[in-house]
Amino acid sequence: MYRYLIKRDVLLRIYYAKGILIGTIFLLLYLMLLVFFGFSGKTGAQLFFDRVFGGFSYQALDAYRSGSPSELPISWILMRTLFILSIGNYFQDDFALNGEFVLVRVGKEKFIQSKFWSLLIYCILYNSCLVISILLCGFIIGLSFFPLSLKLFPYFIFLTLTSFVEGLLFEWFSIRFNKIFGFLAFVGLLFLSMFTKIIFFISSYTMFTRWSQANLLSDHWLILLVWLALLSWILYLAIKHVVLKKDLILRKEAES
């Protein structure tokens, strides 16, 4: 039963996100062309990679704090925002509007669990596609991209798990309050992670420069992993609590 339920959720998540996914592809192409005409070879490839995944390095943060000019990672912020927007309102819509015929067949608990696992699978698919396209773009721009790949795998794991926890946070706020609160919570977390060195602000883990140019995160990888697992569990329980207690269907109707 689970297999089919999760498959349905993954397919519908992708279907509802298709507009944002197309937007993400266009943004990637735009960034690639920007770098392609400005730089060449390895420098171009790394610059392109940093723009998408780099984030705000600790050096850039120190420079920002000391008042030196430092560039905010706009492309990275945009990419993270597009990811969260791609999650959208699927959970709430399916629960409150379109999924009632599934809900009565499987029960609330399994319905929620399926949303949890499908979000994880969605994050794996999303980030896999993103990393693969970036690597392909990297090859197009500059052929020597291999030095990065050694650090890429652990980064990819943290990127995926962090995206998953960010997604859960967004869904919890969206269900408990509304989508705008969910988005604000995500943006708040993103900026707290950018402008501090506290490792418990999880969006730091999606910044590749913080893994490659410093040891603060990589030295504590196990703690970070446990922290992400703990957060995902807490958020799962919180989502379950809200969904089981609230008349979500009614709220959706009231909103419309």
Place this chain on the structure above:
Amino acid sequence: MTFVQAININKTIKNHIILKNINLSVDKGTVCGIRGHNGSGKTMLLRIIAGLITPTSGTILVDGKQVGKDIPFPKNLGILIEYPGFIPDYSGYKNLYFLSMLQNKIGEAEIRQTLSQVGLNPNDPRKFKKYSLGMKQRLGIAQAIMENPDLLLLDEPTNALDDKGIAMVSELIHNLKKQGKTIILTSHDKEFLNEVSDQIHTISEGEFVRE
């Protein structure tokens, strides 16, 4: 024998009364029609009977079991409320096959038969997103009836259907009734309700009213 019973159902949201003192009793193997204008509370009542919404006060009993207390949802229930979220890139058949796997009660033959029953071609390769509104509604009805439910809740089953489609729904309801199914349905269409229902209630501003 009473199969579905709604006892003093009230629903209030933010001091706004949605349903007021609803009492309903539907015998096994009969059809109950609920008529009312948009926003009168018809869909809300169906959702409460289905266990999707908790009433502010009152009790729903289905086959002697209290919904929300003894059971979360009525057992062996088929529902058509709003627009079911089918997978847009799958055909009608594949969508139903996929759905049937959730409970594993029926096989391919039953799905094909149900699709034919509602006037859809089981071999139609078109994706759900390419379906017309009427076809979508027929598929929604098919998912509700395919697993041979004992209780059927249909919210506006004739929506988006042409005369032929309405006649099909009418015949389908008669057949299901002959098989001993209990059906509660809502509609604007007085003529249709008169044709298929054993009892009709009119709901206005959350209350059953006499006509």
